[in-house]
Amino acid sequence: MDSNRETTPRVVVGVDGSEASREALRWAVRHAELTGAAVEAVCAWDTPSEIGWAGPATETGFDLERARLRYAEGIREVFGDNEPARLRRMLVQGDPSEVLVRASEGADLLVVGNRGRGGFARAMLGSVSQRCAQHAKCPVVVVRARPTEHR
Numbered sequence: 001m002d003s004n005r006e007t008t009p010r011v012v013v014g015v016d017g018s019e020a021s022r023e024a025l026r027w028a029v030r031h032a033e034l035t036g037a038a039v040e041a042v043c044a045w046d047t048p049s050e051i052g053w054a055g056p057a058t059e060t061g062f063d064l065e066r067a068r069l070r071y072a073e074g075i076r077e078v079f080g081d082n083e084p085a086r087l088r089r090m091l092v093q094g095d096p097s098e099v100l101v102r103a104s105e106g107a108d109l110l111v112v113g114n115r116g117r118g119g120f121a122r123a124m125l126g127s128v129s130q131r132c133a134q135h136a137k138c139p140v141v142v143v144r145a146r147p148t149e150h151r
């Protein structure tokens, strides 16, 4: 067993490219800096059109390598040249809430935004954050997008 895993707290954050998820990512990293935790930034995709930062499918179909590049670019937009060393990027295929709930197993904290890229403009809490709050295996923090950057 990896002895590091036993001692280093693990914070999971769901990122779909939305402003709320970027805010969640910033919050998770700030929190991890205080607690010494490692941060797993998880981007889940079901179909290519839902990839978020990874962008829509191309005519030639979904290219995972391209998705990884887009995801890396998205993270770079948030942190610039100062990407935290404690950040680990994960691009995982599957239903977003199922992927995040699975990732929350053994984690110390799950962080999500209140809204995502889809959903109704007036909804206060998206379905993924709701399911995470209901089913996660660890404490959940829901971070709101800043009002002016809501969508």
Ligand SMILES: Nc1ncnc2c1ncn2[C@@H]1O[C@H](COP(=O)(O)OP(=O)(O)OP(=O)(O)O)[C@@H](O)[C@H]1O
Residues within 6 Å of the ligand: 013, 014, 015, 016, 018, 020, 021, 022, 024, 042, 043, 044, 045, 050, 052, 096, 100, 111, 112, 113, 114, 115, 116, 117, 118, 119, 120, 125, 126, 127, 128, 129, 130
């Ligand atoms: N594909 C995803 N991968 C990782 N995290 C995600 C994904 N989709 C949503 N999340 C997380 O959940 C948060 C809330 O998004 P959610 O999808 O619940 O709201 P929404 O898109 O506005 O509404 P809905 O998807 O229910 O129509 C996001 O800020 C992000 O933290």
Ligand SMILES: [Mg+2]
Residues within 6 Å of the ligand: 116, 117, 118, 119, 126, 128
């Ligand atoms: Mg969504």
